Each structure stands twice: as C-alpha cells, then as structure tokens.
Amino acid sequence: MPNFRKQPLTAQAVKSKALELGADLVGIASAEVLNSFPPDPKYPQTPDRISPYVKSVVVIVQHIPAAVFRCKQMVPVQYMDMVILRRMDKVATKLAMWLEDSGHPSFVTAAQETDWNMKRASYGYLSTRHLGIEAGLGNFGLEVNILTPEYGPRLYLTGILTEVELEADEPMQEQVCVGEGCSRCLHACPGDAVGHFDINKPACAQFAQEFGYMTVTAMLQRYARADAAEKKQMLQSRDLYGFWQGILRVVGSFGDCPRCLAVCPVGTDYHAFLADDQKEIPEITDDKVAKGEMFKAARKNLADVPGLSDWNVRWVGPEGYSGKAAKQVRNAFRDKQARLMAATAEDE
Numbered sequence: 001m002p003n004f005r006k007q008p009l010t011a012q013a014v015k016s017k018a019l020e021l022g023a024d025l026v027g028i029a030s031a032e033v034l035n036s037f038p039p040d041p042k043y044p045q046t047p048d049r050i051s052p053y054v055k056s057v058v059v060i061v062q063h064i065p066a067a068v069f070r071c072k073q074m075v076p077v078q079y080m081d082m083v084i085l086r087r088m089d090k091v092a093t094k095l096a097m098w099l100e101d102s103g104h105p106s107f108v109t110a111a112q113e114t115d116w117n118m119k120r121a122s123y124g125y126l127s128t129r130h131l132g133i134e135a136g137l138g139n140f141g142l143e144v145n146i147l148t149p150e151y152g153p154r155l156y157l158t159g160i161l162t163e164v165e166l167e168a169d170e171p172m173q174e175q176v177c178v179g180e181g182c183s184r185c186l187h188a189c190p191g192d193a194v195g196h197f198d199i200n201k202p203a204c205a206q207f208a209q210e211f212g213y214m215t216v217t218a219m220l221q222r223y224a225r226a227d228a229a230e231k232k233q234m235l236q237s238r239d240l241y242g243f244w245q246g247i248l249r250v251v252g253s254f255g256d257c258p259r260c261l262a263v264c265p266v267g268t269d270y271h272a273f274l275a276d277d278q279k280e281i282p283e284i285t286d287d288k289v290a291k292g293e294m295f296k297a298a299r300k301n302l303a304d305v306p307g308l309s310d311w312n313v314r315w316v317g318p319e320g321y322s323g324k325a326a327k328q329v330r331n332a333f334r335d336k337q338a339r340l341m342a343a344t345a346e347d348e
C-alpha cells in the first residue's frame with residue numbers, strides 16, 4: 001500500500017527502474033532547459049504549457065524489431081508500430097505510477113496525438129524527438145528523425161513528466177547522422193519529402209499515413225459532392241475499408257512507410273540485420289542524387305540552411321559527424337557479445 005511519502009530519488013535509480021520495466025533506452029531532460037529551448041519558439045512545445053509543476057522529463061525509447069524491415073509487405077511494420085507504441089505507453093505509465101508511489105506526482109505525455117491549435121495540427125503536445133535529444137539519447141538525421149547510435153531511427157519514444165528534480169543528461173554534441181554524403185534516406189523516400197535537416201510533412205503524410213486524417217476528409221468531401229451511383233461505389237471502395245481498418249486497428253492511419261527507417265546505416269541493429277537486405281535502394285533517381293549533392297555543397301559552403309540555423313543546430317549535433325558515437329556503441333555491443341560467449345563457453 002503506497003503512502004505517497006516523498007522519498008529521495010536519484011537519476012540512476014529512475015533509469016534502472018525504466019530499464020527494468022522494459023525500456024530499451026532511457027535518458028533525463030531538465031524541464032527548465034526544455035522550456036528555454038522550444039523547437040519553434042512561435043509554437044512552444046514546452047512542459048510549462050502542460051503543467052507548471054514539472055521539473056524533469058524521463059524519456060524512454062522502444063525500438064522497432066529489425067525483422068519488419070526485411071519483409072516483402074508493409075503490414076508487419078505497420079502492425080509492430082502500433083504494438084510497440086502501446087507497449088511503450090504501458091512501460092511509461094508504470095514508471096509514472098512508481099514515481100507517484102515514491103511521492104513524486106508524474107504523468108505520461110501523449111506521444112502520437114497532435115495539438116489542433118499548433119501548426120495546422122502537425123505538432124504534438126511535446127516534440128518527443130526533441131525530448132530525446134535533450135535527454136542525450138541521440139540527435140537529428142537529415143530526415144529529422146532522431147537517430148540513436150544503438151537503433152538509428154528505428155524507434156519510438158515518449159516522455160514521463162515528473163515533479164521530482166533529477167540530474168539531467170547532457171545532449172550529444174557529436175552529430176549521429178552520417179550527413180549529406182550519405183543521403184540514403186533521401187534516396188529511398190517515395191514522396192521525395194526529405195529536406196536538408198527538414199521534412200515536407202504533407203508529402204511524407206501521403207505515404208506515411210495512407211488512411212490518415214487528410215485522406216479521410218478528402219474522401220468525405222468527395223462523398224458529399226457525389227451523385228447516388230458514385231456514392232454507392234464509394235461505399236464499396238478500398239478507401240472506406242482503409243478508413244474503417246485505420247480506426248479499428250490503427251493500421252494504415254500512421255506509420256505506413258518504413259523507407260527512411262529501413263535504409264539508415266546508423267545503429268548496431270542495421271549492421272547486425274539489415275546491411276545486406278537494404279544495401280540497394282530501388283527508389284534512387286538521378287534527381288534525388290543531385291539533391292543530396294546540393295545539400296552537401298550547401299553545408300560545405302556554409303550556406304544559409306534553416307535546418308542547421310543557430311537555433312536548430314543544437315538538435316543536429318553542433319560538433320558535426322565523426323563516427324565516434326557509433327563506434328563506441330558498436331564496440332560496447334561487441335564486448336558484450338564476447339563476454340556472453342566466454343561465459344557460455346565456461347558453462348559448457
């Protein structure tokens with residue numbers, strides 16, 4: 001029976017609990033820092049907009065199993081996306097309850113929903129990518145996914161907002177993304193939506209949310225204008241079925257396109273499971289290659305790139321790419337494997 005008496009908590013104890021509950025990665029961001037550095041100051045996605053009492057945000061990551069990126073069809077990745085998000089919310093909720101039992105009021109932010117009042121509902125209540133970056137877990141790729149050295153962009157993440165002040169992690173200074181010279185996400189993107197550390201959201205949404213909000217409202221508008229025969233036809237269409245399936249199972253209404261996640265060479269999981277299968281990029285075109293080259297030249301010539309502005313570079317990695325972070329994680333993974341194999345050999 002909890003007595004809600006305030007117990008002192010260390011950042012380490014909270015992180016250990018998150019990992020014990022099933023998080024793949026965990027970091028801590030200071031609410032004060034998040035309030036001071038909103039991603040877009042005109043539309044502040046900050047904890048203080050939600051609650052004035054929040055002191056720290058514990059950020060947890062749940063990775064997407066690599067196998068789904070080796071499939072011949074999209075349904076496995078869409079289905080796993082939905083299940084992983086639910087699992088992540090459960091882990092986060094359990095951590096929030098544990099924090100409350102320790103005397104520190106805490107709650108979980110909405111990780112997928114968007115705020116109608118901000119940028120035509122294209123913004124979340126908080127930007128969970130920015131939370132992850134401030135919590136030291138990784139930083140932006142060219143396609144503005146957060147890349148971690150462990151899983152590249154193949155992950156979902158959320159935040160537990162808590163009233164206890166915990167020691168925050170430092171954001172990574174090194175850029176995790178290989179950079180414009182790689183541009184594999186750009187080459188693979190079916191919507192040609194990848195910008196220079198930026199994303200064209202409507203172009204992406206056509207593929208990432210086949211039966212998302214825009215598809216549904218467009219269908220309703222067509223239906224309202226249609227004559228009786230067309231209406232009958234529409235009621236038997238794949239569009240309506242997709243809409244129903246999206247509401248019922250979320251499949252089709254988000255997370256439909258896996259391409260920028262699948263081809264990114266950052267992450268131990270990529271090298272272990274995806275490098276052979278994803279080496280060739282069928283969607284590559286001369287125009288996309290030229291776009292990547294243009295980005296590379298712009299960076300080299302210190303051109304004015306909004307995604308790399310003085311404000312935004314904080315989330316890209318101000319020191320640029322050196323490959324050190326990835327190497328460290330790969331070495332730690334190899335050491336762990338070697339230790340496991342040695343222990344197994346001793347047991348036999």
Ligand code: B12
Pocket residue numbers: 039040081110111112113114121122123124125126127128129140143144145146147152153154155156157158197198199200201202204205208209254255256257258259260261306307309312
């Ligand atoms: C809305 C949304 C989308 C929508 C947008 C819909 C629409 N029509 O508007 C779309 C369909 C694009 C989308 C797509 C995807 N999404 Co999404 N999405 C979100 C959501 C819910 C909110 C996004 C948000 O608030 N971003 C924050 C703002 C600041 O980012 P932004 O608008 O992109 O702004 C950037 C630039 O535009 C620019 N910028 C913005 N304003 C300004 C102002 C100035 C002055 C300047 C210079 C620049 C600038 O800088 C920003 C940072 O680079 C988040 C969850 C969350 N609460 O964060 C998930 C989230 C970002 N999505 C996620 C995923 C996985 C995806 C997809 C991979 C889907 C899929 N296939 O599975 C794709 C990836 C596309 C991509 N490369 O970014 C994950 C990201 C995981 C990761 N590794 O990064 C998130 C975090 C969900 C989660 N809980 O984990 N998504």
Ligand code: SF4
Pocket residue numbers: 143188189190191192193194199203204205207208257258259260261
């Ligand atoms: S999710 Fe698909 S359409 Fe959107 S940016 Fe990634 S590759 Fe492009």
Ligand code: SF4
Pocket residue numbers: 141142143147176177178179180182183184185186263264265266
């Ligand atoms: S595919 Fe290459 S350019 Fe794109 S995010 Fe990954 S490392 Fe960066």
